[in-house]
Amino acid sequence: MPRTKKRIALLGIYHETNTFSRQPTTLEHFKSSFWLEKDAITSEYRGAHHEISGIIEVFEGTGDFELVPVFYTAAIPGGLITAGAFQAILDRLFELLDETGPFDGVVVVPHGAGVAESHPDMDGHWLHLLRQKVGIDVPITGTLDPHANVSPLMVSVTNGLFPYQTNPHIDQARAGRAAGRMMIDILANHKKFSHRLLQLPLAISIEQQHTSESPCLDLLQAADSIRSASRLYSISLLLGFPYADVREMGSAFILIAESDADVHQAERQLLAYVSEHLSHFNGKKVHIQELIPDFAEMEKPILLLDMGDNVGGGSTGSSTYLLEALDAAGLSKTFICLYDPAAVQTLQKSSEVPLSLRVGENSYPIRPKSYRMIEGKFKELSPRHGGFVNYDMGESAIVKTVNGQTVMLTSLRTVPFSMQQLLAYDLQPETFDFIVAKGVNAPIAAYRDACKQLVKVDTPGDTSADMTRFKFNARRTPLFPFEEPTNEAFRVV
Structure with missing residues (x-):
């Protein structure tokens, strides 16, 4: 009996790789994070705010298509994925x-x-x-993180890719819906599309990548105006991920249209805009020592974004750099979360408060006044960066120090994408003067309602804000801010 519904496979491999990190990403990192097969995928994401949630919504809302969840795995950002891990993932996917x-x-x-x-x-x-595997006649559409470093190959083997357009990423479900609707346009409405990648001679500096503020807000508005005037199906901005030494590293646009002529005109306009505003995309880097004198006049709590130890960018989340600076300045009432399984084990085994405890990658000594153990699990039901619902920090501890600081120690690296990390354990943000978040833009969605001031702090680490500090061997040239591109770099190829 012939099939009446068109069957659509859903699958993905998801990782943001920091090639400057010394910690490889193994198969266990994927299996202990998200390793979902078949119906477990829809069970995890139906009704949430993830891109998979948007895909599910589109196909479950039509009677002509059957969405078949196949395989999805993701690991927290980290170092190079081992060859064995990647092969094992591929074997299971296929x-x-x-x-x-x-x-x-x-x-x-x-x-x-x-x-x-x-x-x-x-x-x-x-x-x-x-x-x-599927052949040239089976359409492939999909989503991307805007921090993708997209290669020409990725675009040439797919029919349409849709990155989220917000950073913090709170429109992931929208991107999923866009990918699903394009699939329906192809299969049900018989539309054909031109799918092109426009790589820019630019890598937007990480602290400039907040899409609700200039310069990215202005760039997105310009792109939308160009899309509308050019009658394109979509124009999507890729911010790029600066901590990967690959040829594709840098910012770009993906353009989708029903006419190549429309695409070429739009490309010229986008390049002209970027050329005119190039200098806006490399912001000022501010150090903690410059900020300390201003803290007394700033409304509390202050969100300190620890850019060099950005867990969402592949750092370890174990730097005590800002904690040490605040302690040295006599500033207390700080909340900071540190990944330190060894310190958690020490507290688990202790029958009384230790006189001292060394925490973080530099074994910084703190003096606990009290502490409590927690299971480390919490949920986030609102749209936040990443679209995650379930979080697991592993066995964890909350330490109150004699200096008046609150240090959360976790046995699993945890991205700071949800204020429930505090609220689930009776920690009220308004009781702190400083909240240190190991990120750049992602934590803003979680803390913007609670923190009166936010400051992006240039700190050392595997995700330092100044990308020119890193040694690249594979990136393309010219690429601002490493080089000043010539007029030739802004010509449509």
Whole structure:
């Protein structure tokens, strides 16, 4: 009996890889984070704010399509994915694809900045293998994180990719809906599209990537105006991920249209805008020592964004740099979360408050006044960066120091994307003068309602705000702010 519904596969491999991190990302990191097969995918994300949630919403809202969840795995950002881990993931993905197929279309959920030891363009590689597997007549649409470093290969083997357009990422479900609707346009409405990548001679500095503020807000508004005037299906900005030494590193646009002529005109206008405003995309870096004199006059609590130890960018989340500076300045009432499994174990075994405890990557000594153990799990039901619902910090401890600081110690690295990290354990943000968040823009969505002031602090680490401090061997040139591009760099190829 012939099938009446078109079957759409849903699958993804998701990782933001920091090639400057010394800690490799292993298969265990994926399996202990998100390793979801078949119906476990829809159970995790139905009704949430993730891109998969948007994809589910589109296809479950139509009677002509059947969404078949196949495989999705993600790991917290970190160092290079080991060759063995990537191969094991590929083996399982294609095993499940064979088991659940055939399909009329595939919706994919890559991050876009994945780097494996064996394949620098990891996402391009697995999407290319997928294209070979399903053939040229099966459409592939999908989503991307705007921090993707998109390669020409990724675009050439897919029909349409839609990055989220907010940072913090709170429009992920919208991007998922866009990918789903394009699939329906192709299969049900028989539309054909031109899908192009426009790489810019620019890597937008990380502290400039807040999309609700200039210069990114202005760039997005200009792109939307160009899209409307050019009658394009979509124009999407890719901020890029500066902590990956790959050819594709840098900012870009993805353009989708039903006419190549419309695309070329839009490309010229986008390049002209970027050329005119180039200097706006490299912001001022501010150090903690410069800020301390101003804290007395600032309304509390102050959110200190620890850019050099950005967990969401692949850092360890174990730097005590800001804690040490605040202690040295005699500033207390701070909340800071540190990844330190060894310190958690020490407190688990202790029958009384230790006289001293060394925490973080530099073994900074603190003197606990009291502490309590917690299970480390919490939920976030509102739209926040990442779209996650369930968080697990592992066995954790909350330490009150004699200096008046509150140090949360975790046994699993945890991204600071939800204020429930505090609220679930009876920590009220308004009782602190300083909240240190290990991120740049992502924590803003979580803390903007509670923190009267936020400050992006240039700190040392694997995600230092000044990308020119890192040694790149593979990036393309010219690329601002490393070089000043010539007029030739802004010509449409």
